[in-house]
Amino acid sequence: MCKYCEINPKTKLGRDYYRDDYVDPDEIKETVGSDGIEFTYIDCKNHPALIISHPDPECYSQEIDEIFINNCPWCGRKLTKEHENER
Secondary structure (H helix, E strand, O other), X not given: OOOOOOOOOOOOEOEOOOOOOEOOXXXXXXXXXXXXXXXXXXXXXXXXXXXXXXXXXXXXXXXEEEEEOOEOOOOOOEOHHHHHHHO
16 A cells, blocks of 8 residues: 555545645635646545646636556555455
């Protein structure tokens, strides 16, 4: 297990790749494209997914890319089995 796939039990979110700190859902909601902030983290709320939140091309708002994954992209740990145990 690496620090990025260590999931916060309260939020079901992993650490942000750029900041090495757990993702704060409120901070993501308040971020706009002109802030120039990107987030890349694992979300295990429903099905494990790699979330990449980045400014849109015009820098007005954030675009979110969601890629469903079974393994951590950084260390390869299987996430699906752990996610099923957390329900």
